[in-house]
Amino acid sequence: MSNAKVNRGLDFSQWKGVWVITEQRRGKTMGVSIELLGEGRKLADKIGTTLTAVVLGDGMTDEVEALAHYGADQVLFVEDALLGVYTTDAYAKVIGELILERQPEAVLVGATTIGRDLAPRIAAKVGTGLTADCTVLDVDESDKKLLQTRPAFGGHLMATIICPNNRPQMSTVRPGVMQKAEYQEDACAIETIKGNLSEGDILAKVVQIVEEARHGVPLGEAEIIVSGGRGIGGPEGFELLKSLAEKLGGEVASSRACVDSGWTTPDKQVGQTGVTVRPKLYIACGISGAIQHLAGMSESDTIVAINKDEHAPIFDVAHVGLVGDVHQVIPAIIASLKA
Numbered sequence: 001m002s003n004a005k006v007n008r009g010l011d012f013s014q015w016k017g018v019w020v021i022t023e024q025r026r027g028k029t030m031g032v033s034i035e036l037l038g039e040g041r042k043l044a045d046k047i048g049t050t051l052t053a054v055v056l057g058d059g060m061t062d063e064v065e066a067l068a069h070y071g072a073d074q075v076l077f078v079e080d081a082l083l084g085v086y087t088t089d090a091y092a093k094v095i096g097e098l099i100l101e102r103q104p105e106a107v108l109v110g111a112t113t114i115g116r117d118l119a120p121r122i123a124a125k126v127g128t129g130l131t132a133d134c135t136v137l138d139v140d141e142s143d144k145k146l147l148q149t150r151p152a153f154g155g156h157l158m159a160t161i162i163c164p165n166n167r168p169q170m171s172t173v174r175p176g177v178m179q180k181a182e183y184q185e186d187a188c189a190i191e192t193i194k195g196n197l198s199e200g201d202i203l204a205k206v207v208q209i210v211e212e213a214r215h216g217v218p219l220g221e222a223e224i225i226v227s228g229g230r231g232i233g234g235p236e237g238f239e240l241l242k243s244l245a246e247k248l249g250g251e252v253a254s255s256r257a258c259v260d261s262g263w264t265t266p267d268k269q270v271g272q273t274g275v276t277v278r279p280k281l282y283i284a285c286g287i288s289g290a291i292q293h294l295a296g297m298s299e300s301d302t303i304v305a306i307n308k309d310e311h312a313p314i315f316d317v318a319h320v321g322l323v324g325d326v327h328q329v330i331p332a333i334i335a336s337l338k339a
């Protein structure tokens with residue numbers, strides 16, 4: 001029987017439980033996994049089912065034990081020497097087989113570089129659909145189906161997608177959007193199983209991992225962000241933003257316009273096609289507030305906008321608005337911080 005026939009039909013009563021496919025790099029759990037566990041818990045409670053955290057790796061006992069404290073009903077740890085480092089073939093094979101065997105009704109994967117590679121391959125293996133890059137998840141009260149919402153048409157509308165004829169319902173979820181699960185004193189049960197992989201299961205091998213040199217914290221984890229748009233005038237404008245960020249102990253980010261102009265690097269881009277951030281303070285300098293930019297920062301606790309156009313849309317989401325030229329306002333703020 002082909003995989004596609006196994007999970008197609010109208011009777012899904014055997015498909016139960018929400019799974020979060022957690023992500024690890026070098027044996028360390030990534031923050032997106034805790035966010036997905038927070039969201040997965042809410043969905044499982046609304047459906048009235050269980051939440052399972054799925055971990056693939058090799059000898060990462062401490063991390064697996066730690067994951068048992070983040071609200072899941074069970075941690076399912078697949079251990080194998082060939083799962084220590086992510087490879088598409090091995091991960092898709094193991095998770096695909098587990099899904100067909102244990103039949104979860106919903107599977108959440110982070111929309112990270114790894115998740116974006118992995119989730120479609122799992123979906124193809126088990127013969128289901130995939131809603132990529134979700135920013136909102138909910139459950140339909142009447143039939144307990146997953147409501148998966150994601151930006152569509154360049155972010156101009158939000159599309160809510162359901163998966164009526166297949167199981168599991170699969171979503172990749174943007175990092176930085178969902179609330180992290182809280183640490184709990186009580187730990188859930190951990191089931192450890194062997195991966196049973198052989199070298200022949202892995203077609204592409206990882207030969208070497210080269211870490212990118214990074215200064216400061218990743219944008220997704222920064223508490224203070226000073227972000228520049230086209231209004232800062234050029235690459236030299238980022239030196240001004242750096243001075244302000246250093247004074248505040250924050251990180252520098254940007255709109256896509258500055259990345260496209262080569263003023264800064266793509267890892268600094270906030271927005272729909274960049275990073276989603278939720279800092280305590282986001283200072284938008286010379287950024288107009290296009291919908292695609294707002295998609296990545298509007299959940300910040302406090303937004304300060306500096307723009308010379310009083311009608312700029314960024315002021316619609318700002319808690320504090322300063323109408324003026326960034327080249328006058330930012331040096332004035334730095335001077336007052338020094339004082």
Ligand code: FAD
Nearest residue numbers: 229230231255256257271272273274286288292308325326
């Ligand atoms: P502009 O829109 O040109 O705004 C510049 C602002 O600076 C203006 O409001 C102006 O009044 C102000 N200004 C000018 N001079 C000064 C000064 N001296 N002092 C103070 N203010 C000044 N954009 C993103 O940012 N992130 C994304 O992830 C993203 N994804 C996209 C995905 C798609 C599919 C598409 C179609 C677009 C995407 N965009 C994204 C682009 C987005 O639509 C906007 O083009 C972009 O955000 C504009 O950047 P900006 O605000 O820096 O520039």
